[in-house]
Amino acid sequence: MQLNTVMQYADSHDDLIEDIADLGHEISLIIQGPMGWGKSAMLHTLGKMPKFESHTLVYIDCTTKSDSGDFFMIKYGEDGKTFVTVPHEELGLHLEGPVVLMFDEIGKMPRSAFNAVLRILYERKSGMMSLHPDSVVFATTNLAAEGLGDLLPPHGINRCQVRTYKVPTKMGWLSWAVPNGIHDFIMSYANQNDHIFTCFLEHEEIGQYPELYDPRAVNKPVAYVTGRSMENASHVFHAYDRRIEAAMAEGTYQQGGDLEKKYQRVLLNGLVGTVGPVAANHMMTYFKMQDEIPTRDQIIQNPMGAPIPKSGAAKCLLISRTLKDMDREFAAPWMTYLMREGFTKVDQALFGMGTRIKTYPREKLRAVTGSTQYQQWAETNSHLFG
Numbered sequence: 001m002q003l004n005t006v007m008q009y010a011d012s013h014d015d016l017i018e019d020i021a022d023l024g025h026e027i028s029l030i031i032q033g034p035m036g037w038g039k040s041a042m043l044h045t046l047g048k049m050p051k052f053e054s055h056t057l058v059y060i061d062c063t064t065k066s067d068s069g070d071f072f073m074i075k076y077g078e079d080g081k082t083f084v085t086v087p088h089e090e091l092g093l094h095l096e097g098p099v100v101l102m103f104d105e106i107g108k109m110p111r112s113a114f115n116a117v118l119r120i121l122y123e124r125k126s127g128m129m130s131l132h133p134d135s136v137v138f139a140t141t142n143l144a145a146e147g148l149g150d151l152l153p154p155h156g157i158n159r160c161q162v163r164t165y166k167v168p169t170k171m172g173w174l175s176w177a178v179p180n181g182i183h184d185f186i187m188s189y190a191n192q193n194d195h196i197f198t199c200f201l202e203h204e205e206i207g208q209y210p211e212l213y214d215p216r217a218v219n220k221p222v223a224y225v226t227g228r229s230m231e232n233a234s235h236v237f238h239a240y241d242r243r244i245e246a247a248m249a250e251g252t253y254q255q256g257g258d259l260e261k262k263y264q265r266v267l268l269n270g271l272v273g274t275v276g277p278v279a280a281n282h283m284m285t286y287f288k289m290q291d292e293i294p295t296r297d298q299i300i301q302n303p304m305g306a307p308i309p310k311s312g313a314a315k316c317l318l319i320s321r322t323l324k325d326m327d328r329e330f331a332a333p334w335m336t337y338l339m340r341e342g343f344t345k346v347d348q349a350l351f352g353m354g355t356r357i358k359t360y361p362r363e364k365l366r367a368v369t370g371s372t373q374y375q376q377w378a379e380t381n382s383h384l385f386g
Helices: 013-023 042-047 111-116 118-123 170-177 184-192 227-250 258-275 277-292 296-301 312-325 328-338 345-356 362-369 372-380
Strands: 029-033 056-061 072-076 083-087 099-104 136-142 161-165
Touching (some): 013 029, 013 161, 042 056, 170 184, 184 312, 227 258, 258 277, 277 312, 312 328, 312 345, 328 345, 362 372
16 A cells, blocks of 8 residues: 555654754744644653753644734833834743743644744744744644644745654554553553554545544544543543442442443443544453453462463453553562463563563563563563564
């Protein structure tokens, strides 16, 4: 399949961050990309970089701007006979130090407001005021093909550099999900559905994946799967867990009882409104698999006898839970359990790669890599880490 040329030249989140950091004081990069995959979080990512420790982070929500008056006003000059233009403080032009200035959703900004900031995008100036020379300026917007009203006029594009944001890879997203408390069911769903980490422009058929956003499809659901909506779905699952825990503490919970059925119905409906009906029902499949999975205590107490899930999806769910639960007590029995005949090399590799993602918590990594069993496995499977 030949990819749409827009996505053919797309770059990853990390590559674009690197270019913004290196070029953003000279060229304003406008990052266009599919909704819901982390473009708006780029300012936060840049702010964590050591080179920007002394910079002030400035976020502009372009959807809230209606015309040039939202950025600049006029006032009498000191002589009382002339007017001067004064920029809004949120632009950071009045600050003496450097800033990282982000125009979010710039393609949705009305033309009057867009024209008002063109000189900032191109020259880092407005009137008699200039940003600090170490300041970085960039912008984000959705793809025009998404039909969300994003428009970049030619005279604006010519002053900047337009780049395309690539949907993260599965492992890239999971590497973010593990340390950020994303629910096990969501991570299992993501791990088993590689196609969700694609843009509709890369699909062979219109509406090929009904759980994903495709503006060309005839019957579009209200909600879709994106990185953002999966994070929201994680909150829905966590809320369900808290409700069950509270009911158990109060003595009102009964397995298979009316309260459990009510909460499960609310859970499903909440997921439908968050990720759409197709993905919601898939996620509930992982929810129903939890009875196949042994507990942490079962594995610690009897690693050679604890039950092994039969389905690949349930194994993925177990592995994602284990990555989050890892500590020194769990490491050795888990590796003994994982080496049993019921697990494939792919299962083992999934766990091993999960420990090697750069954001995996260091204390958990030290716990697992400190076990003799893991060291032996890693030596045998060193090709996975090349």
